[in-house]
Amino acid sequence: MKAILLRDLGGPELLRLEDVADPTPGPGEAVIRLKAAALNHRDVWIRKGQYAGIKLPAILGSDGAGIVERVGEGVDASLVGREVVVNPSLDWGTDERFFGPNFRILGLPDAGTYAQFVKVPAENVHARPAGLSWNEAAAIPLAGLTAYRALVSRAKAQAGETVFIPGIGSGVATFALLFAKKLGARVLVTSGNEAKLERARALGADGGACYKDAGWVDKIRELSDGQGPDVVIDGVGGETYAACIDLLRPGGRIATFGATTGPVPDFLTRQVFWKQLNLLGTTMGSPAEFAAMLDLFADGSLRPVVDRAFPLAEASAAHQHMDEAGQFGKIVLEIP
Numbered sequence: 001m002k003a004i005l006l007r008d009l010g011g012p013e014l015l016r017l018e019d020v021a022d023p024t025p026g027p028g029e030a031v032i033r034l035k036a037a038a039l040n041h042r043d044v045w046i047r048k049g050q051y052a053g054i055k056l057p058a059i060l061g062s063d064g065a066g067i068v069e070r071v072g073e074g075v076d077a078s079l080v081g082r083e084v085v086v087n088p089s090l091d092w093g094t095d096e097r098f099f100g101p102n103f104r105i106l107g108l109p110d111a112g113t114y115a116q117f118v119k120v121p122a123e124n125v126h127a128r129p130a131g132l133s134w135n136e137a138a139a140i141p142l143a144g145l146t147a148y149r150a151l152v153s154r155a156k157a158q159a160g161e162t163v164f165i166p167g168i169g170s171g172v173a174t175f176a177l178l179f180a181k182k183l184g185a186r187v188l189v190t191s192g193n194e195a196k197l198e199r200a201r202a203l204g205a206d207g208g209a210c211y212k213d214a215g216w217v218d219k220i221r222e223l224s225d226g227q228g229p230d231v232v233i234d235g236v237g238g239e240t241y242a243a244c245i246d247l248l249r250p251g252g253r254i255a256t257f258g259a260t261t262g263p264v265p266d267f268l269t270r271q272v273f274w275k276q277l278n279l280l281g282t283t284m285g286s287p288a289e290f291a292a293m294l295d296l297f298a299d300g301s302l303r304p305v306v307d308r309a310f311p312l313a314e315a316s317a318a319h320q321h322m323d324e325a326g327q328f329g330k331i332v333l334e335i336p
């Protein structure tokens with residue numbers, strides 16, 4: 001098969017299309033002929049060598065949608081030919097609260113979806129939501145799952161509450177926006193550019209600010225009745241996380257899933273205990289959460305935000321686009 005192989009760490013130009021052996025399904029596994037894959041920032045961290053446990057060469061990619069081609073021993077043969085999306089949360093384990101010792105994310109160490117075929121446990125294969133294109137279906141898995149667990153399971157956002165999502169151009173952030181609006185929450189966002197704030201408003205965001213303006217924290221506070229948001233869903237980290245602690249109203253919750261801009265400079269402990277805040281950590285999600293998240297797309301009322309699609313062979317251009325934070329939503333790879 002054709003696949004994008006990462007042999008060395010560094011710039012996006014290192015992602016090259018090569019011929020590699022087709023995967024063969026072992027017991028309990030299914031091989032999917034992929035129609036589309038999608039990028040996550042994880043792929044960029046790995047490519048740059050800023051991720052734990054890197055083994056090269058690697059086929060990156062946690063998101064994929066396609067048609068089941070073959071199944072291994074013990075798997076229902078009627079799965080062959082089905083249109084599916086893949087849950088990239090492998091071997092989560094039995095505890096809803098956190099993953100077990102064998103947990104892995106598809107796309108390192110297991111070969112990922114920047115390829116014509118991918119092999120996954122059959123239990124990680126779910127029916128493609130009707131009415132979504134291949135590109136839309138492939139955009140969902142990792143970011144949709146992360147946003148769902150952060151917003152619904154961890155922060156327990158409620159209708160009528162104000163949810164603040166910094167850096168709305170992020171794949172995960174766009175899903176958090178869709179899900180929060182579906183729940184009936186008010187949503188405030190930030191972005192590095194006005195055009196993305198406009199796109200967020202078109203998706204239902206109730207207000208926003210540009211994080212490059214010095215006054216963004218005050219503006220978000222103002223937009224949340226001077227009290228601050230009830231809930232923050234943050235993957236930005238760094239100074240933004242500290243600002244969110246400052247912004248949250250007393251009793252507020254922050255679910256954090258990433259640190260794109262680096263470590264938190266000053267933890268503001270006094271604010272945390274005085275305002276009785278709830279600091280929540282979250283990563284990916286369980287099989288039950290993946291199924292519940294996918295159900296939100298079943299009636300066709302929600303569509304993932306696809307920024308742009310590149311052919312698989314142009315994965316390096318797609319990475320460049322993510323390096324420059326050019327995207328609003330998910331960057332997709334179309335697979336021949």
Ligand SMILES: NC(=O)c1ccc[n+]([C@@H]2O[C@H](COP(=O)([O-])OP(=O)(O)OC[C@H]3O[C@@H](n4cnc5c(N)ncnc54)[C@H](OP(=O)(O)O)[C@@H]3O)[C@@H](O)[C@H]2O)c1
Nearest residue numbers: 041146167168169170171172191192235257258260283284
């Ligand atoms: N723990 C988990 O399970 C998990 C899962 C998924 C992702 N993550 C992590 O979460 C982060 C986001 O992932 P992703 O795939 O959604 O990334 P992405 O699509 O590449 O989005 C990154 C976004 O960060 C925003 N940003 C950059 N600098 C910022 C700043 N100073 N203030 C506010 N926003 C800023 C930008 O938003 P604008 O474009 O609006 O300017 C940019 O689009 C990454 O660090 C990733 O590793 C963790």
